[in-house]
Amino acid sequence: MxxxxxxxxxxxxxxxxxxxxxxxxxxxxxxxxxxxxxxxxxxxxxxxxxxxxxxxAFTDYGTKAKISFIGFENFIQLFTSPGFWGAFRNTLIISFCNLLFYFPLPIILALLMNELIFVRLKRLVQFIVYIPHFFSWVVVGAIFAMLLSPSEGIVNQIIMSLGGDPIYFMADQNWFRSVLVGSYMWRDVGYGTIIYIATISTIDVQLYDAATVDGAGYWQKMLYVTLPSLKSTIATVLLLTVARVLLIFEQVLVMYVPSVYSVSEVLTTYSFTEGLLNGNIGYATAVSLFTAVVSAILVIGCNKISKKFLGEGII
Structure with missing residues (x-):
């Protein structure tokens, strides 16, 4: 007791x-x-x-005066709608291209900028690549519309000076996705670069000194000191990028025109059109809910892949 x-x-x-x-x-x-x-x-x-x-998403809100529960009818309509599947396909293609071409670029730029000896030059380069991040997509769309104008744009001026015919990039289905990916990279690459540069600045200098004593050159230091130190940051940025990869909206809404709807209509603009322009709020909410669920699945899958190959995860 x-x-x-x-x-x-x-x-x-x-x-x-x-x-x-x-x-x-x-x-x-x-x-x-x-x-x-x-x-x-x-x-x-x-x-x-x-x-x-x-x-x-489970009601007929927006189509009738009296709102009623309709179960999964909006989702059935969603999965049988050609417009939805076209938007879903475009979203996956554009998002995959953004991820494929954009994600390694900030890492490469950060590694190159870290090697700049002159501090003022380094800061100037950082400012130049970072300032576009503060531009709204309206401004970015206007800049690319001027640069790619078929009559006065500098790109078409160069093409015509070389003997080619002008290309209407903003209204050509063969080129518009490339314009979206290129403008996304131009605007946001500086933001990602600054994140990696900040991480590189925290790496212990003694690690580089020890690598130098062991006879390591530039590439060996980058492979065995810098990149391993960036693993956690790479995993975090990758996860955050994947989390918003399906949520592209402002960029497409500002830049696309009717002639390229078939290759540029994404889930968010499709939901916007159905909900605010057509008034079918319930159906638009079902589209947005589907997008959110797919994004969550991608984030969880990306986190598992990151843990397996990088040994790092944030979930």
Whole structure:
């Protein structure tokens, strides 16, 4: 009996000690926790509360005056609609091209910029590649429309000076996807480069000194020191890129024209058209819900692949 009493007393002391330690840590970090409150409230109000609107995917909202529950009819219509499958195919093609051509480019640029000796030149290059990230897609669309104009654009001027015929890149189905991928790379490559440069700057210099003593050259240092140190950052950026890879909207909405709808209509613009322009809110919500579920599956799959090949994951 006394033994049981002793055990209970010891457990009580452990719990009391852990509670007092938690209270001490909470009091010490109280200012930081207070600073988190606005961000948490913002997420709750603008990110999680709107999720209740996903229930509209199971109603006929937008097509009738009286809203009623219709089950999975919107999803049945979705999976039997040629327009949806065309948008889904375009989304996968454009997103895969963006991921394939964009993702390695910031890593390569960061490795090259890290080798610049002159600090001022390095900062200038960083500024030049990073500043497009602050341009809205409206501005980017206008810039590419001017550059690729069939009559006055510098690209077509060069083509015509070489004896070729002008190309209407923004309205040509054979070229428009390339324009989307190229503009995406131009606008966002600087942002990814800065992330990798920041990570490279935290690598212990002694690792490079030790590699130099061992006789390692530039390529050996990059392969065995720099790249392994970037694994966690690469895994994180890859996961974040995949998370939003299907959510391309503003870029396409600003840049596409009716003549290229068949190769550029993506799930987000398709949902926008069906919901806001055609008024079928329930069906548009079903499209958006499907997109969100596919994005979640891609993120989970990407995280598993990242853990397997890079040994890093953030989920």
């Amino acid at each position: 006394s033994t049981n009493t002793t055990v209970v007393a010891e457990k009580g002391m452990v719990k009391q000690k852990s509670r007092s330690e938690f209270a001490r840590k909470f009091h010490r970090q109280k200012p930081i926790l207070i600073l988190l409150i606005p961000g948490i409230l913002w997420y709750i109000i603008f990110k999680y509360t709107p999720m209740l609107g996903a229930l509209a």
